[in-house]
Amino acid sequence: MKELESLLKTKAKLPLSKKTVLNITFASILIKDEVSSVLKPFDVSIEQFNVLRILRGQNGNPSNLQDIQERMISKMSNTTRLVDKLIVKDLVERHICEKNRRKVEIFITDKGLKLLTIIDPIIDKTEDDITAGLSRDELEQLNLLLTKLRT
Template sequence: MTIEEAIKSSIPLKPHTRTTLNIMYSSRLVEEKIAELLKPYKVSMQQYNVLRILRGQKGIPANLSTIQERMINKMSNTTRLVDKLIEKKLADRTICESNRRKVEIIITPKGLELLLEIDPLMAKCNEDILKLFSLQELNTLNNLLDKLK
């Protein structure tokens, strides 16, 4: 299906407009699928994203600015996002002793367990979304998208 069909555009789009719309539209499709997968686990996509960043730290505590720069959605109030994870006992926060302006955030065993449970489903979800793509096509797509950055 073309993007024009998807958004039922009567007029043909210019190539550049077509592409930016297509990127945004495709992203929505991906997000929808992922949000649906995460829903039963009561974590939002952003919360899940932060949990993965924390796991990626391999035990080293992360501070807020580290988390922010690694997020897919750079957002302003990461504090409250982390608050939610702490409420759910998926993460923990302490004040950094060497620099009391910073905080140290770590993932809890419960958080790690949750990620382990979701991991295979998320892998399958990503494969499902892209099931029509050959590895070579994935490569091409990735390389093209990388040109945006």
């Protein structure tokens, strides 16, 4: 990370595309580190938190590993391993579907839902703190630009 920071601070003329990618990468790492540090006391990783939010969004309906994987922010996550860790923490449950024994259904537990009610406002405040240096117009413009970059 220090390498990224020093590249951005250097007086050398970097191509604008390189400077942009470095800035986005650097900002991404800083944001991920900040969110990770907020989740650490709850013994939940960013990826596990994402799985919990996905399952909460099912409103009591089951999900399966493939559906969770498709909705993950980080497509490189090992969903099976994440779910297994959340099961050990009693935050999710895995059941074999009675109609189709090959189908595995995953549900968030009451404990998982309660944990999210505690974490959500902390994450909201962290996101507000991270973006506090930008005006509403700047945030809207940044979102437009980042969306355009991804499409």
